Amino acid sequence: MQLVNLKDEHQKVSFTEAVKTGLGRNQGVFFPTDLTRLADVDALLDLPFVERSAQILAHLIGDELPKDTLTEMVQRAFNFPVKLAKVDEKNYCLELFHGPTLAFKDFGGRFMAECIGLFNQDERVTILTATSGDTGAAVAHAFYNKPNVDVVILYPEGKISLAQQKLFTTLGGNIHCYAVEGSFDDCQSLVKQAFLDDEVKQKLGLNSANSINISRLLAQVCYYFEALAQLPKEQRTDVHVSVPSGNFGNVCAAMIASVIGLPVSKLSATTNQNDTVPRYIESGEWSPNETIESLSNAMDVSKPNNWPRVQSMLDNGQFNKREFYSRCVGEQRTQEVMREVAAGGYIAEPHTAIAYEGLTLDKAPHSTGIFLATAHPAKFKESVEQVLAQQIEMPDVLQQALNKTCLAQPMTADYDKLKAAIFSKLL
Ligand SMILES: *Cc1c(COP(=O)(O)O)cnc(C)c1O
DSSP states (O other), X not given: OEEEETTEEEEEEEHHHHHHHOSOGGGOOEEESOOOOOSOHHHHHTSOHHHHHHHHHHHHHXXXXXXXXXXXXXXXXXXXXXXXXXXXXXXXXXXXXXXXTSBTHHHHHHHHHHXXXXXXXXXXXXXXXXXXXXXXXXXXHHHTTOTTEEEEEEEETTSSOHHHHHHHHTOOTTEEEEEEESOHHHHHHHHHHHHTOHHHHHHHTEEEOSTTSHHHHHHHHHHHHHHHHHSXXXXXXXXXXXXXXXXXXXXXXXXXXXXXXXXXXEEEEEBOSOOHHHHHHHHSOOOOOOOOOOSSGGGXXXXXXXXXXXXXXXXXXXXXXXGEEOOBOOHHHHHHHHHHHHHTTOOXXXXXXXXXXXXXXXXXXXXXXXXXXXXXXGXXXXXXXXXXXXXXXXXXXXXXXXXSOOOOEEEESOHHHHHHHHHHHHO
16 A cells, blocks of 8 residues: 655655654645555445455555454454444434444554554554544553553543543553643644654654544444445445544545445535534635534544545545535534434434434435444433433443543643653653
């Protein structure tokens, strides 16, 4: 697999290099130079999830990874189910929250940990990542107690749910957490600064686990195939998928799946009130506002890192621009949708409700809709219980995490201070 830096076409790297470096020169993201179509998608859809996923990843990554190794990595990474729940006659919910930290980020985080484990066997690695809520937990759990790896996680203090926070700040060991005074975008820009700092890069063996890391995106391509595989055959021909979007990594993976042959021609990337992309689609102007706090906090992102990748597939015609929809769903409407969906018998947390609303807004009546449940409702217990006025059950992993002490250190959004703190801790 060859990837090109979307900000510098002269920088071309292999999959291994892209995974190890994360971000390219000038803070450009890497993207595959070729996305060739799979030979026989119908036959693939008949395979079990892990076997099919290994084939898809082998197709994308090529001969850089031996097939047997890749299969074992996928087996370990995807050791929990994906479920497609029927919500009504035309709409299905793709539940991606059955992993260890109850959000879809387990897929990317765990596959990335497998890749780093393979590529950096004798070198020391520090994973530095910003989280808007769910990445932190997924990455922390995926790398917890792995030899030669330290994980540094930055999160916006007070802006993520308690369950989200406690799932990673209570681990200790090789997981180091900083509660940053600021927004997710502030955390993300601290991470970007660290990647421009050669001293930090060299001394720590820096790697990012953000969705800018290509291994995470490729892992996510796999569950879109699983969604179609679980759909009744007669409904597979006209499918519209709605992805609740913040950093636009998940919808980017959906688009890659479509480009390599998954029969999904319509995509909605639905946002909360942080609506940089919907406004851009409407007006052609890229003008991020200040990040606003929402019920769907994992999507409180106003400068989505993955947008250049999505844009490249739209610009070069790999995905039809007219079939790409992006709308914003406000706070009030999010709550109404949560109640409407609950009245129909399905409990959706705020991100999932926004994805559902994307289908209501854009789906043609004859199309089959699939909306993504990106997190378990219990991860947003406070807001779900308040909006629905009903109690929801706490899974054991969450209850246990909630009972433990938060070990994060407070930090201002100041790069030099952060650097000093990390150096004193890790060197
Ligand atoms: C991260 C996250 C999103 C947004 O996904 P992106 O790939 O950043 O667009 C949506 N929902 C939940 C629950 C998340 O954790």
